[in-house]
């Protein structure tokens with residue numbers, strides 16, 4: 001969820017049957033506030049394949065594509081920085097409690113700091129080093145804090161490194177990040193130009209929620225908080241879906257809350273017509289995620305701006321359908337519980353939402369077949 005609300009709307013969701021993507025900007029915001037500026041850092045350009053992030057122009061509302069450059073248009077609030085986490089922020093992520101005494105790593109030798117952080121678990125160390133080398137991602141720790149969990153009260157968050165029994169989460173994230181990098185690289189190739197979408201050079205803040213299984217994850221400022229006891233993380237594929245969802249939130253923030261500005265009217269119209277009725281919402285539900293006792297996560301009331309969640313779920317559905325097409329399938333992927341078939345082929349406004357998303361973030365590329 002958003003960078004806007006300090007709390008956790010997102011967290012607010014209890015996990016349901018299937019799962020639920022518990023992103024909350026709450027924790028993210030708090031942490032970011034504690035580490036001013038650090039968040040995302042970056043400066044220099046980076047060799048990380050996606051020159052994309054720099055693509056602020058495309059971040060302009062699609063309705064007024066040329067406006068961004070003109071004096072009359074508001075400047076992007078959060079123009080994505082060049083995709084590299086600064087050495088300073090990386091060290092904070094790795095050692096939020098302070099650098100260990102006697103460490104001999106040079107300040108900018110991130111590989112050395114990463115190796116030091118994970119020295120207790122050589123396999124995890126290898127994964128963390130690979131993620132840094134391949135993606136520019138830095139896998140570190142959340143700081144201990146109390147998160148406002150909305151109606152569920154305060155949630156105690158404590159740092160928890162993904163080593164030992166928790167290493168599987170690091171493995172799943174590494175696989176998910178590699179898989180999504182491949183898909184976006186292929187979309188970028190087909191688009192013929194850099195996508196205004198940053199998927200790499202992310203900071204990962206691992207934590208555990210004491211006595212709870214939510215929130216599963218949250219995102220803000222090019223960083224993702226990840227709960228080793230998150231209820232959503234039941235399989236590598238579930239982790240991938242959560243990550244695609246969260247990474248979209250980061251890009252949505254960088255595109256000045258595109259989801260509210262552009263997709264909001266469509267999302268609002270669906271909610272105005274269906275309310276929380278699951279049978280009415282299902283043809284519009286990009287993903288199956290339901291909130292226990294509530295409705296589809298994409299349309300759940302009292303969970304922040306539902307346009308943000310609808311957009312993140314739509315981006316996840318878009319990812320899954322593009323990946324499926326890239327794997328050579330003619331038919332759409334089976335996604336029981338969500339809108340059946342190809343999402344864009346459902347009732348209005350599905351096709352328009354699909355097109356707007358693809359145009360804003362993915363160069364208008366759509367590898368899924370025609371309807372009918």
Ligand SMILES: [Zn+2]
Pocket residue numbers: 001010021022023024245246249308309312
């Ligand atoms: Zn979300």
